[in-house]
Amino acid sequence: MGHTRYAISRSAWGGVALEEVFQVERLPMGANLHTMRATKFKTNLLAAVLQSDLSVDEATHNALLGQVLRRGTRRWPETADFMRNLDDLYGTSVSADVAKKGERHLLVFAVGVVNDAYLDGGDAMLRRGFSILRELICEPAMEGSGLRADYVAQEKTNLRRRIESILDDKQAYAFRRCNEEMCRTEPYAVSKLGRVEDIDAITPDSLAQWHARAVREYPMDIFVVGDVDHTRAAGLALEAFGGSARRPRPVGTASTRGPAPSSKPRRIVERMPVSQGHLVMGYRTGTTFATSDFPALLFTNGVFGGYTHSKLFQNVRERASLAYFASSGIEQTKGLMWVNAGIDFDAFDTAVGIIEEQLDAVRGGAITESEMENTRRGLIRDIEMMRDQPSSLMDLALTGIVNGCSITAEQLKQRVSQVSLEDVVRVARGIQLDTVYFLRNEEGARHA
């Protein structure tokens, strides 16, 4: 879309509310079905999410498994044939990828089909969508007792390249490095794609065994958002997955408590041939999705750095002209907060100083009426806009599942509307700077 006037890379909201209209049902095969009827979309979203703990082993295997499974199925073992079949079905979209929420690893399978009402009526597309979802998850292309050996070999290489290519996106790289350093003694440091060193040992047979165990034992949630009523969705989900013998095992906590930051934050400076300095500051907030202060944490982040009216944008960019982007974002499950900004190499001390001053101002209650009210309006707007986005609705529900506590969008909106300045100050006082990471050029002063 060319250049936008400003970019806030991680939104203040980031995905939070449980949409109140999700209807939930425990299905007999040990999976939960979540449906939301919405007739305004031209596509129906069908998805299944498998959850595990976050470890190097889980992350590496699950990431590779997702890549291998989307290559083909028992019915369509050749990738080209599988893709041609999807073209035939009006470009039905298929994805199999991994994500992490706190210290939980998620394998997310999604199928997007055109609403039959826009084609010939009936329910052919919807039925095909469900069977593709099942084939994708449960019926992979096999070779003997293993997954297709050529696919496993190719995807091992591609996974390694994908992990290494994070270097190419300097903001993402700086962000990941800050997390690795901040959480170096916690599972959260593990990348959602796992680790290069652990790829080699995986074989077609070992991955097939991993797959069988994942499908059998990982807790499973199925989501249907679109022009489908709950009873119909339950029938189709049972038809698709009812035959699988599942014995879900409970998973551990998604949010371990990290060590308290030392009074002097760690400083990590790395050098590379770059044009711009990439600054990421990592904080521990002490507040998570599962705590009662969560709406106040959203609010604090909004006042501090989530929006263009926030203190960071106003002071780092608009007043000091130091950056094109300067914003904060939160990880809701683990209760982490980050500030990131792209700055001149020489502006490091000035920028860190201004950023800390701004958080101090929040801690000290130096917040104007309009900063409070604009944040409130911004958060409420963001909650309401999720109703137009099936994927964010699903993401929000997942955050609730991972955190073991549900709150409806309406309840959250209510709670956000009641957050007071005192709440913001209390939450801000619990936020501690842990790690300052700076990616800079190879020349220049080395004391930073």
Next chain:
Amino acid sequence: MREMELDRSELLREEVARTRLNCGLEVAALHKRGYAKKYAVLATRYGSADTRFRIRGTADPVSTPEGIAHFLEHKLFEEENGSIDDIFADLGAYSNAFTNHTMTGYLFSCVDNFWPAFDTLLDFVMRPHFSDENVEKEKGIIEQEIRMNEDSPDWQAVNGFLKALYQRHPVREEIAGTIDSVRSITKETLYECYRTFYHPSNMTLFVVGDVSPAQVGDRASACLDGREFGTAPNLERLRPEEPREIGAHRAEKGMAVSEPIVCFGYKDNRVGYDGPPLMRKMIGMEILMHMLAGRSSALYNALYADGLIDSSFDWDCDYERDYGFAMFEGRSENPDRLVERVAEGISAFVAGGIDPDQFERTRRRVIGSMLRSFDSLEFIAYNFLTYHFRDMRLIECVEVAKSITAEETAGMAGELFDPELLAVSVVLPGSGLEQGE
């Protein structure tokens, strides 16, 4: 209530209502029932490629610095007492803007307070306030934006490609300009560009969401029709004559990347028109490129199995009135072998002719993705304007896709892929060395 002209698609089940105000502004709206979000964009036919122009009969040609359209976009938000973003934030609306090669757009989205935000949008875009101090202050911000792009290898690969493909056309220049060109921008030049390109007759307002289109027309008229905008400048955009040949076959740049990133493609010299013929070409090209290099194609799957591409590989086409190209991009450990194999694949594809089954299947795929896109208000708004400024109607996309024939796409394939017009841009792992041209 204002009478609006209606364009309807039975296949999409959507309708666009259009009208033109007395001041010359075109207003259009698509009523999306049931959506919480409301989205409005006020756009002008002015982009980074419009650096040279002349007002017919009155003055000499004017040359302005690279990046000025984008700079103006940033500065229009400035008010005497701060930024217009503050007003949008007070209303709970999200505001932003964008600039590309041929268009600048100002937008907001909201759930509540739509009409006050709407009035604010129309008011601030039509009322510039530039000062020496504010112009200077913005330079530091834009310098960081330029540096951010310098660190993006994907951006650099595409930019190197455009610079190799075009010898003179300003599409080869950076949208944000260079650090030097931005430093030379003054308040006076901004006002001159504003007067030239921001007359309402050069602009279009588009609204999408659960809002009555007739009310959009009425309200826009109430906001603007009492104001004095003067007569529209008799504008002539000066574009240098672009030679048929490309500028360079290959460009390289070293950056801190994990493996080479390559962007390559073909210059299309059959340009100089817009409207329905351009729309047929764009949609025909979309079908053609899917057949040739999409995920279900023989070529894509062979390249993938041989390890020459990964899932980052993709293609794109861009067609404007006076330029057009088709390109491929992705990561590859062996970019030269990849380019060779794609060129061979294209020859084989052209020689083999279009398979009617593949054509029908691909057409279905393209229609499905069009339907899917209409679930996104941002997609609708951005593409409505892009199409509209090329005298095309987005709402007719499915109908056009249904009417395109295999022969038409075969014709496009036969004309486009001239090895003489192939440019390759590679970002290689290494440190900042620049070659080529």
